[in-house]
Amino acid sequence: MPTELIYGAISFLLTLMVLSYLIGDNALFRFAIHVFVGVSAGYVAAVAIYQVIWPYLLIPLVTASMLERALLVVPLVFSALILMKISPRLSWLGGPAVGYLVGAGAAVAIGGAALGTILPQVNAAAEPFDVIGLIQRGGNPWQSVFNGVVMLVGTISTLAYFHFGASRKTDGSVKRNGLIEALAWLGKLFVALTLGVLFAGVYAAALSAFVERIQSLLSLFGF
Amino acid sequence: MKKRPVATIIAISVGVIVLLGTFIPIPLFATVRLELVQWAMILAGVAVLVGIGNLFSVHFQKIRRREKGSVYSVTLLVAMLATLFVGVMVGPSHAWMQGAVEAIIIPVEASLMALLAVTLVYASIRLLRRRAGLMSVIFLGTAALILLASVSLPLIGEIPFLSDWIRPWLMFGPAAGGARGLLLGVALGALLTGLRALFAFDRPYGGK
Numbered sequence: 001m002p003t004e005l006i007y008g009a010i011s012f013l014l015t016l017m018v019l020s021y022l023i024g025d026n027a028l029f030r031f032a033i034h035v036f037v038g039v040s041a042g043y044v045a046a047v048a049i050y051q052v053i054w055p056y057l058l059i060p061l062v063t064a065s066m067l068e069r070a071l072l073v074v075p076l077v078f079s080a081l082i083l084m085k086i087s088p089r090l091s092w093l094g095g096p097a098v099g100y101l102v103g104a105g106a107a108v109a110i111g112g113a114a115l116g117t118i119l120p121q122v123n124a125a126a127e128p129f130d131v132i133g134l135i136q137r138g139g140n141p142w143q144s145v146f147n148g149v150v151m152l153v154g155t156i157s158t159l160a161y162f163h164f165g166a167s168r169k170t171d172g173s174v175k176r177n178g179l180i181e182a183l184a185w186l187g188k189l190f191v192a193l194t195l196g197v198l199f200a201g202v203y204a205a206a207l208s209a210f211v212e213r214i215q216s217l218l219s220l221f222g223f
Numbered sequence: 224m225k226k227r228p229v230a231t232i233i234a235i236s237v238g239v240i241v242l243l244g245t246f247i248p249i250p251l252f253a254t255v256r257l258e259l260v261q262w263a264m265i266l267a268g269v270a271v272l273v274g275i276g277n278l279f280s281v282h283f284q285k286i287r288r289r290e291k292g293s294v295y296s297v298t299l300l301v302a303m304l305a306t307l308f309v310g311v312m313v314g315p316s317h318a319w320m321q322g323a324v325e326a327i328i329i330p331v332e333a334s335l336m337a338l339l340a341v342t343l344v345y346a347s348i349r350l351l352r353r354r355a356g357l358m359s360v361i362f363l364g365t366a367a368l369i370l371l372a373s374v375s376l377p378l379i380g381e382i383p384f385l386s387d388w389i390r391p392w393l394m395f396g397p398a399a400g401g402a403r404g405l406l407l408g409v410a411l412g413a414l415l416t417g418l419r420a421l422f423a424f425d426r427p428y429g430g431k
Contacts, residue, residue, distance in 0.1 A: 154400020
């Protein structure tokens with residue numbers, strides 16, 4: 001039996017099992033999901049061993065120079081410590097290794113947020129107002145400035161919607177500043193509109209997947 | 224809860240050195256940062272194995288206690304151990320492992336995505352029935368408008384004005400502004416969470 005046919009048959013059965021959820025939660029759906037989680041976990045573990053631990057830790061420990069080997073003792077010790085997390089009795093030993101991961105992760109997240117999102121987005125927000133550059137490139141400055149204003153209002157009001165700072169009044173009630181309140185209401189409109197556009201994109205992708213799955217089911221019977 | 228001074232000192236010092244390497248353009252800092260991030264990558268790889276070990280432990284306990292639905296746990300463990308054994312023996316890029324991806328992982332992922340198409344419609348109808356406010360109408364109205372403007376209808380094709388004017392303007396005007404606000408909000412949140420972890424206000428590694 002050719003391997004393609006075996007793969008096709010397994011794929012067909014699993015697709016049917018998952019789509020059976022449309023008639024309600026059932027044993028076939030749960031079976032397919034547990035197989036999926038098991039295979040995915042095994043695959044991810046194999047990838048972690050083959051593409052991270054083996055080439056970056058174990059092979060250099062044997063083949064690299066003395067200095068590099070000495071440096072690799074640090075991740076080796078931390079790896080041993082993090083493995084202690086599996087045992088509830090020895091789990092406290094993994095604290096320093098998790099601390100290392102948290103520290104490095106936090107610093108990478110800060111750098112990524114500042115250099116990868118905040119600065120580029122602020123630059124992109126200012127770009128439509130570069131009227132001189134736009135005229136030199138032969139663009140329409142009025143349209144660009146109008147779009148820039150709409151986007152800027154959308155950005156500021158969306159940020160205001162998530163601003164929850166408020167002061168306490170003399171009567172004990174807590175209320176946001178009037179300007180922030182008005183901007184937040186406008187921001188709510190922008191958020192609803194943005195999520196609507198995103199929803200349409202996700203729905204189109206889900207619908208494409210649905211059509212592709214139905215086609216794959218039919219193709220096994222030669223349709 | 225016990226104090227964890229060693230974990231806190233390691234978290235702060237590693238975080239500060241990596242940050243210095245990111246923002247200060249001195250080759251020494253950049254080299255040290257690269258080495259520290261590579262070690263973190265190795266640790267993350269080992270942490271993945273710990274997570275999978277925990278998944279094994281949870282389902283093994285379920286089977287040992289003969290809990291309800293433990294037959295699914297048997298399925299999961301057999302699938303996991305078989306894939307892991309073959310993966311370790313032949314490597315993840317071998318044809319057998321790619322077969323597992325093509326026959327199991329991709330079809331199930333695509334089928335779950337397909338289920339999403341139905342559940343999203345159901346959720347939209349429920350939203351209109353339960354919370355039929357202005358925001359719900361704007362949200363669903365925009366989604367319907369974008370979908371309608373994206374399709375090519377029989378006989379007339381794309382809807383004029385809607386497809387070539389309203390949809391691009393909505394997507395690259397107000398929606399782009401809102402998305403930028405959301406992105407900046409997420410980035411500011413990530414920045415603040417990172418700083419809280421770095422200054423040890425939040426200690427996910429334990430300690431007080």
